[in-house]
Amino acid sequence: MIPLSASAVGKQYRSRWAVRDCTFALPEGKVIALVGPNGAGKSTLLRMAAGLVRPTAGELRVFGTPVRGGTHPDVSFLAQDRPLYGHLTVREMVRVAAGMNDRWSAERVQEVLGLQAGVDQDAKIRTLSAGTRTQVAIALALGRLPRLLLLDEPLADLDPLARDETLRIIMAEVADRGTTVVMSSHLLADLREVCDHLLLVDDGRVQVDGDIEEVLARHRILVGPAADESAVEGTLVSATRTQRQATLLLKDSGPAPQGWSDAEPDLESLVMGYLRASRARTSAPRR
Amino acid sequence: MIWASFRLQRVQLLTLLGVLVVGGGALVLLRSSMVGAITSARLTECVERGGTACASVDQNAFLDDWSNLFQVARILIIVLPILIGVFVGAPLFAQELEHGTHVLAFTQSVSRTRWMLSKLVVALVPALVVVAVLQYLVWWWLTAAGTLGPRINGAWHPVNFGIDHVSPVAYTLFAFAVGAFVGVVARRTLVAMTAAFGVFVVARFALDGQVNRFVTPERRVAADGLTVDMRDGALSVGRGWLDAAGLEVPWDRAVSVSDACRTTSSAATQGQEEFLACMRESGLENRYSLVLPESSTWIAHLYDAAIFGGFAVLLLAGTVWALRRQS
Numbered sequence: 001m002i003p004l005s006a007s008a009v010g011k012q013y014r015s016r017w018a019v020r021d022c023t024f025a026l027p028e029g030k031v032i033a034l035v036g037p038n039g040a041g042k043s044t045l046l047r048m049a050a051g052l053v054r055p056t057a058g059e060l061r062v063f064g065t066p067v068r069g070g071t072h073p074d075v076s077f078l079a080q081d082r083p084l085y086g087h088l089t090v091r092e093m094v095r096v097a098a099g100m101n102d103r104w105s106a107e108r109v110q111e112v113l114g115l116q117a118g119v120d121q122d123a124k125i126r127t128l129s130a131g132t133r134t135q136v137a138i139a140l141a142l143g144r145l146p147r148l149l150l151l152d153e154p155l156a157d158l159d160p161l162a163r164d165e166t167l168r169i170i171m172a173e174v175a176d177r178g179t180t181v182v183m184s185s186h187l188l189a190d191l192r193e194v195c196d197h198l199l200l201v202d203d204g205r206v207q208v209d210g211d212i213e214e215v216l217a218r219h220r221i222l223v224g225p226a227a228d229e230s231a232v233e234g235t236l237v238s239a240t241r242t243q244r245q246a247t248l249l250l251k252d253s254g255p256a257p258q259g260w261s262d263a264e265p266d267l268e269s270l271v272m273g274y275l276r277a278s279r280a281r282t283s284a285p286r287r
Numbered sequence: 288m289i290w291a292s293f294r295l296q297r298v299q300l301l302t303l304l305g306v307l308v309v310g311g312g313a314l315v316l317l318r319s320s321m322v323g324a325i326t327s328a329r330l331t332e333c334v335e336r337g338g339t340a341c342a343s344v345d346q347n348a349f350l351d352d353w354s355n356l357f358q359v360a361r362i363l364i365i366v367l368p369i370l371i372g373v374f375v376g377a378p379l380f381a382q383e384l385e386h387g388t389h390v391l392a393f394t395q396s397v398s399r400t401r402w403m404l405s406k407l408v409v410a411l412v413p414a415l416v417v418v419a420v421l422q423y424l425v426w427w428w429l430t431a432a433g434t435l436g437p438r439i440n441g442a443w444h445p446v447n448f449g450i451d452h453v454s455p456v457a458y459t460l461f462a463f464a465v466g467a468f469v470g471v472v473a474r475r476t477l478v479a480m481t482a483a484f485g486v487f488v489v490a491r492f493a494l495d496g497q498v499n500r501f502v503t504p505e506r507r508v509a510a511d512g513l514t515v516d517m518r519d520g521a522l523s524v525g526r527g528w529l530d531a532a533g534l535e536v537p538w539d540r541a542v543s544v545s546d547a548c549r550t551t552s553s554a555a556t557q558g559q560e561e562f563l564a565c566m567r568e569s570g571l572e573n574r575y576s577l578v579l580p581e582s583s584t585w586i587a588h589l590y591d592a593a594i595f596g597g598f599a600v601l602l603l604a605g606t607v608w609a610l611r612r613q614s
Contacts, residue, residue, distance in 0.1 A: 050394050077394040
């Protein structure tokens with residue numbers, strides 16, 4: 001069963017398309033990195049998958065069921081700003097969330113709250129640190145026993161330690177329950193450790209969609225003399241050129257020509273290459 | 288879900304409970320103390336309309352003691368709907384939308400409709416109960432004071448009308464609905480609070496007395512030909528002259544005849560009787576008034592409740608509609 005698929009999904013806000021003609025089908029049981037610059041449409045895509053926002057065009061399906069004006073029972077969504085009632089204690093917050101769900105695992109919530117240093121359940125939510133708030137929000141998301149977990153910037157605002165702890169909670173969930181996770185983030189270095197699949201969005205469109213290992217294996221970074229690029233084969237994604245040297249990101253490239261060094265890109269340079277390319281397209285005059 | 292709604296509404300609910308207990312207790316005590324004061328000042332007959340020997344020193348002393356308290360109680364019932372609209376209705380959804388916590392609710396398994404209905408019921412029903420109870424106690428107290436209190440002005444007096452029957456509950460519903468609706472549309476608590484206040488005050492003033500037109504007036508003829516007895520609390524909505532056959536004389540004719548009679552009897556020695564005789568010579572027999580009897584205020588109250596309640600229902604339906612398409 002495909003946990004999340006989109007067919008020609010678009011979302012228009014007034015005259016601007018936040019998401020445009022997005023088509024993909026995500027694999028089950030994987031951790032999917034949803035990557036793109038600010039304003040690329042990552043949040044809109046996740047909010048549409050969670051049933052919060054209605055697409056202007058196309059359709060999203062969660063486990064085969066079209067998403068229409070509500071969250072699928074097997075989906076949990078962690079919003080970017082971690083909406084929690086600040087004036088409640090953690091214990092009360094958990095009780096409020098439990099009351100809003102038919103299927104609820106109090107043990108799972110307690111388990112997640114007890115991880116790492118443990119959360120003081122009698123503390124008011126607004127007194128918690130950003131890391132602890134995220135931990136509480138993730139605990140509530142996991143209490144729904146989701147099969148698909150949508151995380152919007154789960155690592156933003158977290159210090160390195162809290163980031164590491166949060167990732168560990170997510171990884172434990174994947175290992176224990178085989179949950180499919182889609183998480184958007186800017187922190188490519190952190191994503192590399194935990195993600196299997198890459199969905200790169202920019203300007204509202206899907207730019208790359210595939211298994212990270214395969215995607216990386218299909219790309220090469222070639223560094224060589226700026227004067228002579230004619231011998232290079234393959235699809236040029238993007239290039240940075242200085243006076244003497246050119247750095248090219250290529251897809252399905254041939255063997256490196258004489259005088260060029262050849263390396264497999266890491267996730268960060270791959271993503272950077274694609275973003276640079278789409279930036280160049282956007283800033284170029286449109287016909 | 289119900290527990291959640293109660294917990295999230297706790298501050299408002301406790302405040303309402305406090306208002307109910309303190310206000311209700313004070314009203315009961317005030318009433319019993321006032322009844323004692325009336326008895327000890329031997330003013331018991333003055334409570335009923337039409338008591339004769341009531342303009343006394345005792346009555347003035349009584350009014351000095353109590354009239355301010357009557358005003359406070361009436362102001363409480365006038366102001367309570369506004370307070371509920373501003374502090375209970377307006378923040379109900381606006382605060383969630385402002386802080387983004389509606390996203391939390393919208394991504395759980397409870398449906399949006401059930402979530403908002405549960406919030407609406409938990410916020411609105413206690414508010415209406417508090418208004419109804421306090422209004423009943425004020426009515427009970429003012430009834431005991433009778434014509435020694437504000438009832439002397441009759442049930443049609445705008446302030447008396449506004450605190451009687453179903454009107455306060457309908458006003459509360461309306462103020463609440465305005466706050467809730469603007470809160471959902473504007474997504475700002477402060478905007479919703481301001482709108483609840485402003486719209487309510489404007490609507491109350493604009494519609495004040497408008498419902499009286501739904502009550503059929505009665506014709507009341509002056510017993511002495513000139514003065515219509517209005518001491519029973521009826522509201523005059525028109526007047527004129529009747530001819531000998533008991534038909535209404537056109538207004539302009541009545542005016543010209545009356546002007547003519549006034550000039551001829553300008554000596555003003557004979558006064559009223561001469562004036563009336565002059566009028567009757569011209570065929571204008573008696574003065575009459577069109578009055579709304581005090582006993583039919585309930586009709587106006589029902590129309591009042593239908594108008595404010597109708598707007599409130601529309602606004603609440605709009606609130607539900609706007610929240611369902613909220614993203």
